Amino acid sequence: MKNINKIFIAITVFFVIVSCDKEFIDPINISDPEVEGSVENLIKLINGVQQRYSTDRAGAIYTTVTASGLTADELRLINPGNLAEAELINGGNEISINNGILRSLWGELMLVRRESLTVFENADTAAADEAEANSLKAYALFYEALANGTLIQFFEQVPLITEQEAQFNSRAEVLADAISDLTTALGYAQSGISSSVSSSVFQSVDLENSIQALLARYNLMAGNYPAAVTAANAVNLSVQSTWSYDAAVPNPISETYGTNNVVEAKNDEFGLPDTLLPDPTDGRLDFYVTIANDPSTNEDAFFSVGFFDDNLDDIPVYLPGEMLLIEAEALARQDQVPQAITVLNEVLTKTAAGDAFGLGANLPEYSGAATQEAVLEEIYRNRRIELFMSGMSLEDSRRFNRPGPNDANAERNRNFYPYPDTERDNNPNTPADPSI
Structure with missing residues (x-):
């Protein structure tokens, strides 16, 4: 059982909102007695956690895509008034501890984690049977792991326990905890999700495939390469798992970027240096970016399309191409270079018709040097293109040891972010901020 001492005093107003034909509770506007004994309300809270993560300008989709995109040179700033x-x-030491995006990224993910634990801790007492309880736990552990795994991509350390003056945990500890939670969640999910739960949760997220995808992602980040390959291979690449939107709860990137007054795609180079620019015939260029008139300059400029062209566009939880590139990278890092090239070629030659989301490079097979260094460089190039605006660019830039903020020809302007003042002011154990 997860151990948590709750210090967040919840507001006692009870909000139930309807979106995509499902009801959800706003996690910031509940009190625990209203959900503890009710499976129905625990399910609504799961839906609320999903909405908290994936919607609004404060949610993790907006903050991770925007922060990593600006830091790793994917995006351009249209209005410096933001x-x-x-x-x-600007990066470096210009990023303040009261930066609104980082405050939201940290705070909203902590709230996602807190309310996931509320579901987990109350599942046994609220559920009618073990299958129903385990189904609730599977969703709770998935979202808890997602919150922790996302936080550790942007901050050097993260506290795993929510309590007064919590100690912070290392990157290795946080990733290990996320992997453990996902492994437990996978066991619950593979036992079968109770229909009493599945009928009322947002069903755009394919739970079992998404758990395997996060296991692949976090095992790769942790350096557990065989486990990353196993999990990536377990994902059904023909299945779509998405964050879904409707008129009441729109796609947060499209809604915000679409005002032409915040940020947008910088160009069609995906933050890559001149030595790694995309092939001009790569089909992913037109999928992700387009040229149109920029009202702020009255000149042509690049704009993001793909999963961000309309307020109703779904955003993938993971991409099939990410799973292939995880497998290719994990094989290459184990010196299994020929095998890595074979998997890399699946990404390079993939057509739009052969991808669950219509995302295809449609390029020839890899013809570069069959060395670990060269193949990893090609994998990095394809991750930056395939996973454009996925929130993974900062993590990838660091992991592949690309030039950082203190290096010549820097490709990112920070390594990790400073801890928000909202955490530091309330927790004296908050570590010193990284220099950059």
């Missing part, structure tokens, strides 16, 4: 975004594109 102060939080301006700090991120």
Whole structure:
């Protein structure tokens, strides 16, 4: 059982909102007695956690895509009056501890984690039977792991326990905890999700495939390469798992970027250096970016399309191409270079018709040097293109040891972010901020 001492005093107003034909509770506007004994309300809270993560300008989709995109040179700033975004594109020591995007990224993910634990801790007492309880736990552990795994991509350390003056945990500890939670969640999910739960949760997220995808992602980040390959191979690449939106709860990137007054795609180079620019015939260029008139300059400029062209566009939880590239990278890092090239070629030759989301490079097979260094460089190039605006670019830039903020020809302007003042002011154990 998860151990948590709750210090967040919840507001006692009870909000139930309807979106995509499902009801959800706003996690910031509940009190525990209203959900503890009710499976129905625990399910609504699961839906609320999903909405908290994936929607609104404060949610993790907006903050991770925007922060990593500005830090790793994917995005351009249209209006420097957006102060939080301006700090991120300037980088270095110009990013303040009261940066609004980082405050939201940290705070909203902590809330996702807290309320996931509320579901987990109350599942046994609320559920009618073990299958129903385990189904609730599977969703709770998935979202807890997602929150922790996302936080550790942007901050050097993260506290795993929610309590007064919590100690912070290392990157290795946080990733290990996320992997453990996902492994437990997978066991619950593979036992079968109770229909009493599955009928009422948002069903755009394919739980079992998404758990395997996060296991692949976090095992790769942790350096557990055989486990990353196993999990990536277990994902059904023909299945779509997405964050879904409707008129009441729109796609947060499209809604915000679409005002032409915040940030947008910088160009069609995906933050890559001149030595790794995309092939001009790569089918993913037109999928992700387009040229149109920019009202702020009255000149042609690049704009993001793909999963961000319309307020109703779904955003993938993971991409099939990410799973292939995880497998290719994990094989290459184990010196299994020929096998890595074979998997890499699946990404390079993939057509739009052969991808669950219509995302295909449609390129020839890899013809470069069959060395670990060269193949990893090609994998990095394809991750930056395939996973454009997925929130993974900062993590990838660090992991592949690309030039950082203190290096010549830097490709990112920070390594990790400073801890928000909202955490530091309330927890004296908050570590010193990284220099950059």
